[in-house]
Amino acid sequence: MFSYRHAFHAGSHADILKHLTLIHLVEYLQEKLGALTIVDTHAGAGIYSLTDGFATVSKEADGGIFRLIKYADQCKASGIGIGIQNYLDCIQADNTAEQITLYPGSPFILARMLRPQDRLKLFELHPKEIDILRHNVNQLKQVKQIDVYAEDSFARLKGLLPPPSRRGLVLIDPSYEDKQDYRYLETAMAEALERFATGCYAIWYPILSRRESASLPDRMKKIAASHKRSWLHTELRVENAPGERRLQASGMFVINPPWTLEKHLSEALPTLVKALSLDSGAEYLLKSFEAKP
Numbered sequence: 001m002f003s004y005r006h007a008f009h010a011g012s013h014a015d016i017l018k019h020l021t022l023i024h025l026v027e028y029l030q031e032k033l034g035a036l037t038i039v040d041t042h043a044g045a046g047i048y049s050l051t052d053g054f055a056t057v058s059k060e061a062d063g064g065i066f067r068l069i070k071y072a073d074q075c076k077a078s079g080i081g082i083g084i085q086n087y088l089d090c091i092q093a094d095n096t097a098e099q100i101t102l103y104p105g106s107p108f109i110l111a112r113m114l115r116p117q118d119r120l121k122l123f124e125l126h127p128k129e130i131d132i133l134r135h136n137v138n139q140l141k142q143v144k145q146i147d148v149y150a151e152d153s154f155a156r157l158k159g160l161l162p163p164p165s166r167r168g169l170v171l172i173d174p175s176y177e178d179k180q181d182y183r184y185l186e187t188a189m190a191e192a193l194e195r196f197a198t199g200c201y202a203i204w205y206p207i208l209s210r211r212e213s214a215s216l217p218d219r220m221k222k223i224a225a226s227h228k229r230s231w232l233h234t235e236l237r238v239e240n241a242p243g244e245r246r247l248q249a250s251g252m253f254v255i256n257p258p259w260t261l262e263k264h265l266s267e268a269l270p271t272l273v274k275a276l277s278l279d280s281g282a283e284y285l286l287k288s289f290e291a292k293p
């Protein structure tokens with residue numbers, strides 16, 4: 001426990017899928033004026049250097065954000081599509097025009113999107129990450145709208161639901177370092193839907209050979225069905241190299257997705273596959289289910 005540091009993975013293909021989806025969810029939910037409460041259950045450090053420290057060891061941004069920016073440059077004449085462009089603009093906001101040296105994690109992406117009426121709640125358990133997160137959040141002009149908790153979010157989530165305005169987005173992005181995270185996630189999701197069935201829940205997961213990871217989407221479908229909730233399931237694979245230990249694919253499972261999300265992803269995913277593919281095994285998946293009221 002606690003060997004996971006997100007800086008090793010900042011700006012990877014998995015971050016791209018997660019953050020591109022997240023940005024669209026916030027944009028959609030902010031179409032209404034009512035206050036939005038966003039809970040980021042697994043926050044990490046908030047923002048990461050891509051030029052020194054852990055990120056330079058793993059170099060995952062090379063196959064992720066840097067590769068995507070290069071591809072976007074090649075498509076300058078025709079444009080890369082509004083969804084990916086919005087995502088790139090968000091990343092660019094923390095950087096100079098000339099160079100990408102910082103990668104904003106979900107807390108920074110979300111913080112910068114807050115309107116005055118919105119609130120952001122961040123959870124982080126790692127003893128070092130929580131200090132870095134607090135330090136980083138204190139630099140933000142939105143700091144007064146943000147609560148940072150050094151607590152186990154799986155245990156605390158239900159206590160925050162429903163939010164006072166009954167408009168909420170929950171990002172659940174565990175490291176799955178502890179195999180039990182899959183079980184904790186299920187319990188937390190069942191409890192969360194019990195208390196706040198209409199909330200929007202976005203769950204990220206790695207696609208690994210382990211049984212718990214392979215069965216996660218079906219388990220989430222079951223939980224959504226037992227509460228008569230709609231869902232959207234998407235995956236992005238950048239390579240198919242059996243035996244390689246690096247992460248080759250990841251997924252997002254969204255409960256109560258906005259009706260616009262499927263179209264948004266159906267436009268972005270083919271481009272992401274083209275931009276990020278490392279071999280012919282690159283592909284995406286996009287499925288959804290609309291629950292009848």
Ligand code: SAM
Pocket residue numbers: 004005006018040041042043044045046104105106107123124125126129151152153154173174175
């Ligand atoms: N959401 C971040 C982003 O997109 O930039 C990345 C988060 S990283 C995948 C997962 C984080 O969750 C790690 O920093 C880890 O220390 C933290 N964590 C693990 N278990 C936790 C728990 N039960 N409650 C809160 N944080 C936890």
